[in-house]
Each structure stands twice: as C-alpha cells, then as structure tokens.
Amino acid sequence: MPATKILYVITTGYSGGAQSHLYELCTRLPRRFSPAVIMGHRGTLGDRLVQAGVPVYIIPSLQRNISLKRDMKAYRQLCAMVRSLQPDLLCLHSSKAGILGRLAARRLGVPAVFTAHGWAFAEGVPPLQRFLYRQVERWTGRYCQRIICVSNYDYRLARRYHVAPPGRLAVVHNGIAAEAVPSATPQEGPRPVRIIMVARFARQKNQILLLEAVSRLPPNQPFELIMVGDGPLLESVKGYAVGLPIAGKVYFPGDREDVDQLLGDSDIFVLSSWWEGFPITILEAMRAGLPVVASDVGGCREAVAEGRTGFLFEPGDVLTLSQRLSQLITDQELRRWMGETGYERFITEFTADKMVEDTVQIYDDALDRAEN
Numbered sequence: 001m002p003a004t005k006i007l008y009v010i011t012t013g014y015s016g017g018a019q020s021h022l023y024e025l026c027t028r029l030p031r032r033f034s035p036a037v038i039m040g041h042r043g044t045l046g047d048r049l050v051q052a053g054v055p056v057y058i059i060p061s062l063q064r065n066i067s068l069k070r071d072m073k074a075y076r077q078l079c080a081m082v083r084s085l086q087p088d089l090l091c092l093h094s095s096k097a098g099i100l101g102r103l104a105a106r107r108l109g110v111p112a113v114f115t116a117h118g119w120a121f122a123e124g125v126p127p128l129q130r131f132l133y134r135q136v137e138r139w140t141g142r143y144c145q146r147i148i149c150v151s152n153y154d155y156r157l158a159r160r161y162h163v164a165p166p167g168r169l170a171v172v173h174n175g176i177a178a179e180a181v182p183s184a185t186p187q188e189g190p191r192p193v194r195i196i197m198v199a200r201f202a203r204q205k206n207q208i209l210l211l212e213a214v215s216r217l218p219p220n221q222p223f224e225l226i227m228v229g230d231g232p233l234l235e236s237v238k239g240y241a242v243g244l245p246i247a248g249k250v251y252f253p254g255d256r257e258d259v260d261q262l263l264g265d266s267d268i269f270v271l272s273s274w275w276e277g278f279p280i281t282i283l284e285a286m287r288a289g290l291p292v293v294a295s296d297v298g299g300c301r302e303a304v305a306e307g308r309t310g311f312l313f314e315p316g317d318v319l320t321l322s323q324r325l326s327q328l329i330t331d332q333e334l335r336r337w338m339g340e341t342g343y344e345r346f347i348t349e350f351t352a353d354k355m356v357e358d359t360v361q362i363y364d365d366a367l368d369r370a371e372n
Helices: 017-026 043-052 068-085 095-108 126-141 154-158 207-215 232-241 259-264 279-289 318-329 333-351 352-370
Strands: 004-010 032-037 056-058 089-093 112-116 148-149 169-171 194-196 222-230 250-254 268-271 292-295 310-313
Touching: 004 017, 004 068, 004 232, 004 352, 017 032, 017 043, 017 089, 017 154, 017 279, 017 352, 032 068, 043 056, 068 095, 089 095, 089 352, 095 112, 126 250, 126 310, 148 154, 154 169, 194 259, 194 279, 194 292, 194 318, 207 222, 207 232, 207 318, 222 259, 222 333, 232 250, 259 279, 259 352, 268 318, 279 292, 279 333, 292 318, 310 318, 318 333
Parallel strands: 004 032, 004 089, 032 056, 089 112, 112 148, 148 169, 194 222, 194 268, 222 250, 268 292, 292 310
Antiparallel strands: none
16 A cells, blocks of 8 residues: 655744654654655755655745745746645645645635644734734635644634634644663863753744843852854844843853753753744753743643743733743752653653654644545
8 A cells, every 4th residue: 555645834944843743754654654744945854855765845935934926926937836746735834835825725625623733813923924824824814624723822822713623633742763862971070050041033932031130140150151043133142141240150052952061051941932833942951950940831831831841920020031941050959850850751752752742633634534
C-alpha cells in the first residue's frame, strides 16, 4: 500500500516554535506517511529537513507580512505546487500559510488540517489586527477538516469567536525530543546566576520588560542576563539596554544553533511575552532542568505549574517579575527543586513522541472525514 502523502506548508523556515514543531512531525511520523514541506524561505528548518531526507519546496512570495499583490502571487504558486505534488493531506502551520493553504485546499478539493500556533487575535494583539484576523479565521475555518490548537487556551478562544464547530477543533500540546541535552559546561570558581530568555525580538516577546525587571534587582544580587535571538527589534532593545545601569551584565549572542547548550549553562529561564500559543522555548527550558518565570498568557499557564516548576506573572507586571527573579537568585535550593520538578513534568506530558502520536490521530480522522 503506497504511503499517505502529507504536504506541509509553513510561512518561513527561520528558527521558531512552529518550525521546531514541524521538524519533529516530519522526522517522527510513522512510515505509512510520506512528508514534504513548502515554505517561503528555506532557513534553518529547510536545511535540517533536507539533511533528514525530507523534500523541501520554496515559494519566495510566501511571507509573513501582508501584501495583497504578493499574497495573491503566493496563493497562485501554492495552488500550482499542490496540484503538481498531489498530496493526500495538506497540513498548514502559521497564520499566513493557514489562510492561503485552506483557500487552496478548498479550490483543489484536498483535505486539510490547520495547526494554530497561537491565534493572531489573542489577548495582547493590537485591536485592529485582532478584529481582522477573527473575521478571516471564521471565513477560512470552514475550509479544512480539522483545526489543531496547541493549548487549551487557544481552543477556548476558537470556541468563543466561533472559528469552527467544536467537533472540528482539537488540542495537541507541543512536544520536543526527550533525548539527552548537553550537560552544563564546567565552571572554574563561582559565577553570577545566569538568567536566559530565548525569543524573537518582536513586540510580542516584550524583552524590554525583562530589562526593566533586572534593573530593579538589589545591587548585591549577582546575575547576568543572556538574551538569545534575532528579529526586527533587536537593535532597539540593545540600544535600550545600553542606557541602563546593568548594561554590563546583559549579553546579546544573536540567533544561535547551540540553544540547548546555552540553556544547560543557565540557571533561570524567562519569557515575558504579551501573548503566546504554547511556547516551545519553555519546554526546552524544562528539559534543561531550569525553573521558568513566564507571563500568564496563552499556553504558558498550561506548561508552567505555578509554584512548582516556576512562576507566572501578569503580562507587563515588571514588579512581580523582578520579585520572582530575586527570589530565585537568592535561593539555589528552590531553583534546583523547581528545575527537577519541571523536567519530570516535561517527560510525562510534553515529549515529541506524545505530540506526534496525538497528531497522527487527527490526520487519520481528517482523511476519514474527507472520504465520507
């Protein structure tokens, strides 16, 4: 029996949560599936997929930013490529790919599954953007067999705004590889407590809040802050940091391939976002045995067990963030216990194998619905 051909579509191949999610799916699917991927830019994801033997196709006009002329071109090229590759199932990731892909699926009569990596109309998103994306998601939500939400929060949001009937929605939490990660680099003598944030430098991630929080820490608390990532706001965040009294304790290593090693060499993980889906970076931190301090948005509250694996704070609450960081900096035993508890929670609930198993059930159901 020939393998079921799955064609994934994602907007960009640059490093990110959706990209990590897609890589795990493509490389862990049962042998009865044959995956291929369309993306707008090859990036790190494309390179890794090619190395793993997964076919990758590029549509340069498929980009994150909205442009009616370019998006129409991307839609036409996507339709042509889907028609040529003749997949059994179209699996769509990220908002732009999800919208254009569902329209293509409807036009070509191909069954589709859309995975929402955090809705573009979530709380914290600018009001006009929220309104527009709600309307678009309601419109395109009818053009796929199933919609996967990566958090219960996103599922409830989809229900509240009638994106699709309840029977078409499902929740599958993100998962990452459970394989061993690099051990911490041996240190010569004591060093400051290392706080790390791994995120794209964009409005959503709100790195400025973290800088303000560490600026409020007592002068006698030894720390250093590593802010990993790239993005449109990187230079402005760097400029803001330069003007702070703690500037000498803040480091910007850029977009790194060795994030696991950086996490392993750190002590506390922070995510200060205004909104989120289900952040894979939190899972990576839990796998590395770090306590997590995250804003209480989206799926963060489903990954972080308050008071056991880390702490949650209201988005934008600089005072609470600073207080929680101070508490962890001064209590090594608390850091150790929360890190161990977080690792156990990760192994139990958030591995890639569990995510793939749950996702495959959705794929099979979508194919059954299309046949019937």
